[in-house]
Structure formats: structure tokens, C-alpha cells
Amino acid sequence: GSLPLKPRRTDLEALLTTTLEDATHLEDRLVRLDADRVSALVDPVRARQIVEGMLDAARDRTRAGAAIVVRVRDLGTGARVSVEDDNRTPAAITSEMSLAVRLAELQGTEITVDGSSFLVVFPKDER
Numbered sequence: 775g776s777l778p779l780k781p782r783r784t785d786l787e788a789l790l791t792t793t794l795e796d797a798t799h800l801e802d803r804l805v806r807l808d809a810d811r812v813s814a815l816v817d818p819v820r821a822r823q824i825v826e827g828m829l830d831a832a833r834d835r836t837r838a839g840a841a842i843v844v845r846v847r848d849l850g851t852g853a854r855v856s857v858e859d860d861n862r863t864p865a866a867i868t869s870e871m872s873l874a875v876r877l878a879e880l881q882g883t884e885i886t887v888d889g890s891s892f893l894v895v896f897p898k899d900e901r
Contacts, residue, residue, distance in 0.1 A: 779880060782817075787807075787846055789821060799830075807845075820877045821896065823874065827877075842860075843857075849898070856891045
């Protein structure tokens with residue numbers, strides 16, 4: 775099936791601030807946001823679901839009290855969102871992340887891994 779997207783200019787720092795405030799299942803983790811001020815052209819509801827999927831994967835990889843850092847970086851041509859955890863084993867995209875992976879594909883991007891980080895790059899809003 776298809777899923778209609780409603781892309782619009784979205785302040786990623788604000789979106790991730792509310793996402794983390796609402797993430798009550800992460801209360802036993804030390805979660806921190808480190809964000810550049812950048813807007814992306816995304817469906818904010820779906821972008822939030824993508825990041826929630828990455829957060830869930832980081833939570834599943836870590837123990838209570840572990841650190842999870844969400845970073846937003848302005849790459850010039852896009853905005854990279856990473857969810858980094860303090861697990862020493864490399865991250866992997868699992869079947870539990872299938873919704874987040876598909877939502878990323880629908881927005882023209884993909885979730886990747888780098889060490890213990892999950893990453894996604896959203897198109898930058900140039901307006």
C-alpha cells in the first residue's frame with residue numbers, strides 16, 4: 775500500500791526536543807540532545823516515527839543508566855540525525871526497525887549505522 779506524506783519545513787531541533795520529552799520509555803536512560811538549528815523538508819509525523827524507531831533500537835541495545843545522545847547536524851545539503859548509544863558492539867538494523875526503515879525510504883532517505891550510531895539524513899529546507 776501507499777502512505778501519503780505531508781512534507782513541510784520542519785525545525786528538527788524543536789521536533790526532537792518534543793520527541794525526547796514524550797519518550798517516557800527512555801526515563802531509565804541518560805538521554806541528551808545536541809542539535810544544530812536546522813530545518814528539513816520532511817513529513818514531521820513520519821520523521822518523528824523514524825527517530826522513535828532509532829531510539830527504540832538504542833534502548834534495546836543498552837542497559838538502565840546508559841547514555842543515549844541524539845545529535846542533529848547541518849551538513850549544508852541535508853540534516854543528519856544520529857542516535858548514539860554507549861554500547862561497545864556495533865549497531866545493526868534489525869527487523870524491529872522495519873517501520874522506521876520504510877518511512878525513511880518513503881522520504882527519499884535511509885537509515886544507516888556507523889559503529890554504535892543509527893543515522894538518517896533528511897533533505898535540507900532551503901527556503
